[in-house]
Amino acid sequence: MQNKTPRYLAVNLLESIEQQQRYANLSLNHLLQHERLSDVDKHLVTRLVYGTIQWQxxxxxxxxxxxxxxDNLPIWVQMLLRMSLYQLFFLDKVPAHAILNEANEIAKTRDHGRYVKLVNAVLRHVQRAGEQDYQQIANDVERLSITSSVPLWLTQRLVEQYGFERxxxxxxxxxxxxxxxARVNTLKTNRxxxxxxxxxxxxxxKPSEVSPVGLTAAGGNFAxxxxxxxxxxxIQDESSMLVAPSLQVEPQHQVLDACSAPGGKTTHIATYxxxxxxxxxxxxDIHQRKLKLVEDNAQRLGVDDRLTTLPLDARKVDQTFADETFDRILVDAPCSGLGLMRRKPEIRYAKQEQDIARLPEIQGDILAAAAAKLKVGGLMVYSTCTILAAENQEVVQNxxxxxxxxxxxxxxxxxDINWAGDQEMFQLLLDDYQTDGFFIACLKRIN
Known part of the structure; x- marks a missing residue:
C-alpha cells in the first residue's frame, strides 16, 4: 500500500485536528495544497474528513x-474506525470489503501493526450488526444528540430554548x-x-433569497x-449580508466596526x-494580523479610500474615542460561533458549556464601551453568528x-425579507433559508 492514499491522508488529518484542536477547513486546505492529488482524490479526502467530523x-x-x-485506544485508531464507519453508513458506492481492506492496510503502517486485529474485528462486527437501533435510547434528547451528532449539553440547551420539534x-x-x-460588489458591477x-x-x-446582493451555488469555489x-x-454567507443594510448607513456617515476581521461586513458597509x-x-480588531485581512479585502474591493484600521480591544473603545463620534456602530461580537456548525462541523465539539458562560460578559462590555461613542439618534447594531439566547437576546436585554x-x-x-418572527431580536436558524445561524438587533440612542 502507498502510504499517501486519500484514506491514509484523511486519517492522519483527522488525528491532527483531534489532537491539536485545529480548524478542519484550514488543515484541509493546507493538505490539499501540499499533496499531489487528483481532483477525484481531493474530493474524496474532503468528503471523508468533513463527513467523519460531522457524524462523529x-x-x-x-x-x-x-x-x-x-478511550484507551490511540487517537489514530479511533479516527480510522470513525472514518471507516462513515464510509460503511454513508458512502453507498464504496464496497464494504474495500473499506475493510484499506482500513487494515492503514492499520499495518502504524504502531508496528499492533492494532490490525482489533480494527478488523470491530469493523466486521459493525458490518454484520449494521447501524445501531437508536430507538433503544429511551431519552428523546439523548437520542437526538446521537442521531444528529450534536453534543448532549448543546442539544439540551437548544431544546430548552426552541422546543423539541423546532x-x-x-x-x-x-x-x-x-x-x-458570495456578495456582489455593487461599486463595480451588479448581480x-x-x-x-x-x-x-x-x-x-442563482440569486440569494435572503440578500439582494447575494449569489449562491451548491458547490464550487467563488474565490x-x-x-x-x-x-x-x-466570499460571505448570506445571513451576514443582512448586517450592513440593517445599519441604514448614509453616504456621509462616520461608522465604527468594533470587531471587524476578516472584513466581510466592514467592506459591505463601506459600499454605502x-x-x-x-x-x-x-x-x-484586537490583532494587527487580522486587520491585515481587512485591509487586503478593502483594497481588492476598492473601498480602502474610506477605511481606517486600528488595533484595539473593543472593550477599550470608551478610552479611545470622544463621545458621540459615530453615526453608526457595529458590534459583531466575539461569540461561540455555533451558528456555523454546518460550515465548521468541529466547532460543536470544541465548545464547552463553560466557554459559553464567559462570553456574555465580554459581549456586554463591548456594547457598553461603544454606547457613549454613538451620536444621539444614531444606530448601533449588535450581531453574532450563534443561536444561543445567552449570547443574543439576553445580552441585548441586559x-x-x-x-x-x-x-x-x-x-x-x-x-426586507418579510420575516414572520421577531423583527427586533432577529434570529435566523440553520434551517431558515439554509444559511448560517445568525442574530441581529438594532439599538437606537434616543437621548
Missing amino acids: LRLDYNWRAFVKTP CKNMLAVVNQPPHAS DEMLAELATTFTDI QTTAFKNGELT LDPEQGGSITAL FLNNHTNFTLTKVKAAQ
Whole structure:
C-alpha cells in the first residue's frame, strides 16, 4: 500500500485536528495544497474528513459498542474506525470489503501493526450488526444528540430554548453540505451581470433569497474566479449580508466596526459610504494580523479610500474615542460561533458549556464601551453568528436594562425579507433559508 492514499491522508488529518484542536477547513486546505492529488482524490479526502467530523458522535456510538475500553485506544485508531464507519453508513458506492481492506492496510503502517486485529474485528462486527437501533435510547434528547451528532449539553440547551420539534428540524440540516455563497460588489458591477458571467463556471448559480446582493451555488469555489480577484465579488454567507443594510448607513456617515476581521461586513458597509461626502469607517480588531485581512479585502474591493484600521480591544473603545463620534456602530461580537456548525462541523465539539458562560460578559462590555461613542439618534447594531439566547437576546436585554437612553428598533433586513418572527431580536436558524445561524438587533440612542 502507498502510504499517501486519500484514506491514509484523511486519517492522519483527522488525528491532527483531534489532537491539536485545529480548524478542519484550514488543515484541509493546507493538505490539499501540499499533496499531489487528483481532483477525484481531493474530493474524496474532503468528503471523508468533513463527513467523519460531522457524524462523529453517531459513528462513535456504533463502534464503541464493540470495544471494552475505547478511550484507551490511540487517537489514530479511533479516527480510522470513525472514518471507516462513515464510509460503511454513508458512502453507498464504496464496497464494504474495500473499506475493510484499506482500513487494515492503514492499520499495518502504524504502531508496528499492533492494532490490525482489533480494527478488523470491530469493523466486521459493525458490518454484520449494521447501524445501531437508536430507538433503544429511551431519552428523546439523548437520542437526538446521537442521531444528529450534536453534543448532549448543546442539544439540551437548544431544546430548552426552541422546543423539541423546532430543535429537531434545525438539527436535521446541521450535517447537510453548506452551499457556496458570495456578495456582489455593487461599486463595480451588479448581480445580473455576475449571474451571467459565472453561469458557465457554476451551472447551479442563482440569486440569494435572503440578500439582494447575494449569489449562491451548491458547490464550487467563488474565490477561484476572476470576478473575485478583480474585486467584483467577495466570499460571505448570506445571513451576514443582512448586517450592513440593517445599519441604514448614509453616504456621509462616520461608522465604527468594533470587531471587524476578516472584513466581510466592514467592506459591505463601506459600499454605502462616499468619501467625497466625508463618509468613512473605522475598523477595529484586537490583532494587527487580522486587520491585515481587512485591509487586503478593502483594497481588492476598492473601498480602502474610506477605511481606517486600528488595533484595539473593543472593550477599550470608551478610552479611545470622544463621545458621540459615530453615526453608526457595529458590534459583531466575539461569540461561540455555533451558528456555523454546518460550515465548521468541529466547532460543536470544541465548545464547552463553560466557554459559553464567559462570553456574555465580554459581549456586554463591548456594547457598553461603544454606547457613549454613538451620536444621539444614531444606530448601533449588535450581531453574532450563534443561536444561543445567552449570547443574543439576553445580552441585548441586559444592555437595555442598564442603558435607558437606548431602545430597540425593527431590524431593516428582517423587514426586507418579510420575516414572520421577531423583527427586533432577529434570529435566523440553520434551517431558515439554509444559511448560517445568525442574530441581529438594532439599538437606537434616543437621548
